[in-house]
Structure formats: structure tokens, C-alpha cells
Amino acid sequence: MRMSLRYAVLGLLARRPSTGYELTQTFDRSLRSSWHARHSQIYPELAKLEAAALVEVVGLGARRSKTYAVTAAGRAELRRWLVEVEPDRSQRSESGLRLFLTPLLDPDDRQATYERDLAHVELELAALGEVQAGMQNAPEPEAFAPQVELGIRMNTVLRDWLREQIKASAT
Amino acid sequence: MRMSLRYAVLGLLARRPSTGYELTQTFDRSLRSSWHARHSQIYPELAKLEAAALVEVVGLGARRSKTYAVTAAGRAELRRWLVEVEPDRSQRSESGLRLFLTPLLDPDDRQATYERDLAHVELELAALGEVQAGMQNAPEPEAFAPQVELGIRMNTVLRDWLREQIKASAT
DNA sequence: AGTACCATGTAAGCCGTTACATGATTCT
DNA sequence: AGAATCATGTAACGGCTTACATGGTACT
Known part of the structure; x- marks a missing residue:
């Protein structure tokens, strides 16, 4: 970096x-x-x-x-x-680390952390939705719309995955 | 962090x-x-x-x-x-930064960087596929399979988005 | 007059990378 | 015998965060 x-x-x-x-x-x-x-x-x-x-x-x-x-x-x-310049692809994400380690928790704790994350992702998606909605009249050139769209898709995948994990651990 | x-x-x-x-x-x-x-x-x-x-x-x-x-x-x-402990959701990703700034490039340069990224994502997906395939006999407890699945989904979204951008800038 | 926010700057300390350094084991 | 890899450690440097510090403008 x-x-x-x-x-x-x-x-x-x-x-x-x-x-x-x-x-x-x-x-x-x-x-x-x-x-x-x-x-x-x-x-x-x-x-x-x-x-x-x-x-x-x-x-x-x-x-x-x-x-x-x-x-x-x-x-x-x-x-x-x-x-x-060749990109540095390395990342630093505490959330990613937490997700990676979550299977070590017992089912109750695991579900609790997944639910905490889900709540956060849903807020994130709502915020991105507003950005997208307010984009036609915004000072942003509309060229950045695809980037916002990518953010929405990424968060949607994460949201759905979290929902699946919560459902699976509820059994 | x-x-x-x-x-x-x-x-x-x-x-x-x-x-x-x-x-x-x-x-x-x-x-x-x-x-x-x-x-x-x-x-x-x-x-x-x-x-x-x-x-x-x-x-x-x-x-x-x-x-x-x-x-x-x-x-x-x-x-x-x-x-x-409340997670620190901040991230550090040079690739994310590059993606965010790519609309500033003129069409030729933009397409070239998207293609470079696409090649990388496809390698990543191939590597994740191998991890998934070799997972039943691996020393990893299978509890980590969903995490690998999430990685695959994330990279797939990115791959498809990059393909769309390349197609769109080819016109 | 007081509070909140706008606006810029510096200093100390922690975290992470690169480079330096050493030695053991295996393979050819 | 030499090269490659395993294995552990330390030192110097640079980037980032937290905290310190100051002053301007707007609102009530």
C-alpha cells in the first residue's frame, strides 16, 4: 500500500x-x-x-x-x-478477519455476531441506495454510478450469505 | 484495526x-x-x-x-x-481505491485496467475453486466451507461487474 | 456571550514493512 | 559440498492514529 x-x-x-x-x-x-x-x-x-x-x-x-x-x-x-504501476492487491479488513474466525465460536455466539454484521450491512445498503437515488442531480459526474452499483452488489451478496448462515445455525 | x-x-x-x-x-x-x-x-x-x-x-x-x-x-x-468488542469496519484496499478512481481515466486506459483486474479475479476464483474442491480430505474442519463460498461469491460479483464495464466501454 | 462547527496545523507513539542476520535440515 | 528450504530472530524506517493546539465564522 x-x-x-x-x-x-x-x-x-x-x-x-x-x-x-x-x-x-x-x-x-x-x-x-x-x-x-x-x-x-x-x-x-x-x-x-x-x-x-x-x-x-x-x-x-x-x-x-x-x-x-x-x-x-x-x-x-x-x-x-x-x-x-502494478497494483498492490493486499487488503486489510478487520471484518474479514472476524468472519474468517467466526466458525470457532459456539452456535449461540456465532449467530449473535452474524446478526450484528447483518444489521450493519443493511444500514450500508440503505446508505448506498440513497447515494444511487440522489445521483442524477448530485455534483458527482454520473460516471461513478457503476462504482456505486458494485458496492450495492457486494453488500447484497454479503447480506444474503449472512442470512443463510443465520438460518443454518438456527436449526 | x-x-x-x-x-x-x-x-x-x-x-x-x-x-x-x-x-x-x-x-x-x-x-x-x-x-x-x-x-x-x-x-x-x-x-x-x-x-x-x-x-x-x-x-x-x-x-x-x-x-x-x-x-x-x-x-x-x-x-x-x-x-x-465492537468491530472496526474500516478497510484498507488499494484495489478498491483504484476501482473508485478508474472513471477518471479515458476509455482506452480504463478498459486496460479493467482487463488487468479481470485477469486477476479469474486467477483468484480458480484458486478458491481448488480450495473448495480439496476441502473434504483437508486438515481444515469443514466448518470453514461457508467462508470459502463467500469468497467465491464476492469474486464472482466483481468478475461479472468488470465484464460489464469492459463490454460497455467497448462501444 | 456562548456554543457549535469550520478549518488547519504539529507531535508522540504504535503498527507494519523492508532489510539485516543467523543457524539447521534436506536434497542433489 | 553446495543450494534450497526451514526456522527464528532484531533493527531501521515509514505510515497511520491519537492527542494536542489554535483560530475563524455562524447561529442563538
Whole structure:
């Protein structure tokens, strides 16, 4: 995963110029399913990207906020990473680890954890449904609709699998 | 994700007593889709777990290898974590980040990256199919079969989605 | 005037990766 | 005898989280 934060920031700015504060929120919202970063990581990274001329300040706003945008060099570097750098496929998911270990629990505990997970997945699906519904008039270019659709399908598979496990352990 | 490594090691030892070396391999194989750890992290963690009396050395083998097993206290602590500790649902997936940013690429580049991903998912599915096929006589208790099934379903959804994107961008 | 939220930054410490280091056993 | 693999450990470095710190703006 080395250096991914750099491209995450570059990528979000390529979607839309933003302040560091806005990026922090986007990490929490749109990107929370695959990457996460706190403001304490984002601000220093923006400074580094600016020093490397991959982004630039395009506006100063209220409360001494700075709006950044990618430069041409930044766009080229983002493209290079997406297309030419071999992806690191490794993942880190505590939820995945828990799911992997759940068969070690006795039936009552197992069912309880599956139900906790199911409740969470259903919330997730509801949230994704809203994103999808609010997408025509949203600031998002509609090009990202398939990505939302993928999230929905993934969570649906997980939801159905959890329901099966709960049903099976109820016998 | 704080402290997850501890429970990953505890959980793997609860499945079967192992040496540090074997754990390293298991992280690379069975667990690579959700967690990963190098031997340089595993050996110190085993020492800490032993100091906390959550695991113990149950045998010395060739090449001064040590086989560890969970203690009763270790099993209780693992159960506590799985059932009572609120899961950290955050994930870290460079692949997810790439997928999220791919719509920024122009059609040719986009198709190329989708095809690269598709090739990888198909390898993954083939590997999972083998795991599933070799599962009746394997040392794994069959209780873990549903987890393998979930992996297959997830990858199948991703495969089909990638195929759709490739078809759509071919027009 | 006080509270809530917007907005940016730095420092300490933990976690994980890469690299360094050593020795035992098996196979050819 | 040499190479490959098994097996365990430590050290340096970088990335990420938590906590500390500060100030601006809007609302009541």
C-alpha cells in the first residue's frame, strides 16, 4: 500500500478541486469502504504534493481555507499510477478477519455476531441506495454510478450469505 | 484495526497449534484476502502472547522450532474479542481505491485496467475453486466451507461487474 | 456571550514493512 | 559440498492514529 494516500488525494482532487477539510469528509463518506485518512495525514500530504507541483492552490476562502486543484503534472502522475504501476492487491479488513474466525465460536455466539454484521450491512445498503437515488442531480459526474452499483452488489451478496448462515445455525 | 494482529494469531492457533513459521504461511494463504503479516511481526507477537499466558509452547521440533497452542485464557480472550468488542469496519484496499478512481481515466486506459483486474479475479476464483474442491480430505474442519463460498461469491460479483464495464466501454 | 462547527496545523507513539542476520535440515 | 528450504530472530524506517493546539465564522 505504500504511497497510496498520495494517489487517493490526487484522485479526489482530480474529481473536484477541494480544501483539505473537504477531502477529510470525502474520505469519511465516499471512500470509507476502501481507504481512510485523517486530517492530520491529509494536510501534510497536500503540502508535499504542492511542493512537488502535482497540485496547486487555486483559491483562498473563508476561515483561511485553501482550495487545491491538480496540475497537469498531477493528472499525468495519477494516470501513470493507475495504468502503469502494478497494483498492490493486499487488503486489510478487520471484518474479514472476524468472519474468517467466526466458525470457532459456539452456535449461540456465532449467530449473535452474524446478526450484528447483518444489521450493519443493511444500514450500508440503505446508505448506498440513497447515494444511487440522489445521483442524477448530485455534483458527482454520473460516471461513478457503476462504482456505486458494485458496492450495492457486494453488500447484497454479503447480506444474503449472512442470512443463510443465520438460518443454518438456527436449526 | 488496533490490536487485530493479536487476535489473528490467537485465532489461527485456535484452529490448530502451529509454529511461527506455519503461521506466516497461513497468513499468506488462507488469510491473504483480509489480513497479512510477516514473520518479523509474528515472532514478537507470539512472545508477547506467551508472556500474557494466552498461548503456550506445546512442543519443540526440528530446527529449534516451537509449536504454540492457545491456553484456556487465550480462548476466552478470543471469544471476548469476537463477540463483545465492537468491530472496526474500516478497510484498507488499494484495489478498491483504484476501482473508485478508474472513471477518471479515458476509455482506452480504463478498459486496460479493467482487463488487468479481470485477469486477476479469474486467477483468484480458480484458486478458491481448488480450495473448495480439496476441502473434504483437508486438515481444515469443514466448518470453514461457508467462508470459502463467500469468497467465491464476492469474486464472482466483481468478475461479472468488470465484464460489464469492459463490454460497455467497448462501444 | 456562548456554543457549535469550520478549518488547519504539529507531535508522540504504535503498527507494519523492508532489510539485516543467523543457524539447521534436506536434497542433489 | 553446495543450494534450497526451514526456522527464528532484531533493527531501521515509514505510515497511520491519537492527542494536542489554535483560530475563524455562524447561529442563538
